[in-house]
Amino acid sequence: MKKIFAIIIFSLLVIGYWSLVITAQAVAAPTITIYTDGVTLSAGTTVRRLPIISAKISDATGINKMTISLTIDGGIKTFTISPTTEGQTSYEATYTVTSALDKGSHIIQVSANNLGAETSTSTFSVSVLGTVTVTGNAMNYPNPFKPLHGETTKITYTLTDDGDTSINIYDLNGNMVKRLTGTAGAQDSAGVGLGGRQGYNEVSWNGNTDFGSQVGNGAYPYIIIYQGKVIKYGQIAVYD
16 A cells, blocks of 8 residues: 555656646747847947848747747838748848938847747847948058059948948049949948948949049049038049
C-alpha cells in the first residue's frame, strides 16, 4: 500500500513538473530586435530623416506573421515581410520611410504574436536632428580632370542628414554652367549617397554644361545648396 501511495505521489510530482514546464514555455513571448539602416536600435538613437527600419521577430514555437505590426508615432506602416534563414520561427519586417521625419523625437514600435498567441512589443524613442550641413570639406577627384578624354570627376561630401540638395557649378565669370541635384535619401546599389543622403555622397560630372556644350580648360567653382542656403563650396579644375 505504501509503495502504491509513493508511486501516486511521484506521478503527481512528475505531472506537476511537466505542467510547470509547459506553462513556462507557453508564456514565453517572441523576441524583437529593431534596426535603423542596419544598426541595432537603442533608446535615444539619432536617426536620419528617411531611414530604413527593419525588425527581426523570433520565437521557437513559430511566429504568426499576420499579427506583426510596425508603427511610427502611432501610425501603422505597410512593410515587407520575409522569413529569415532560420525559417518559420523567425521573420524580418522592413519599412523604408518615404515622407521625411520632422525634427525632434519619434516613437517606433513593433509587435507580434507567436503561435501560442503570446504577444511581444518593442518600443523605442528616437530623435531626428533635421539639420542638413556638410561635415568636413567637399572634394572632387580626379582634379584636374579631362572631360574631352572621357573622364568624369566625382564631387564627394558628407551630409549630417537627408535633404534635397543642388550643386551649382560656375565659370570664373560667375556664369552658372551646370546644376546637379541630389534627392533626399537616394543611394546607389552599394549604399553610397547620390547627393542628398545622410553620410557619404558622390555626385559625378562629365564636363557637360546645361547648354549642351563641353567646358574648356580652367577653374570652375561650385557651391552645395540646401533649402536656398550655401552649405559648402569647392573648385574643380579642367585640364585636357
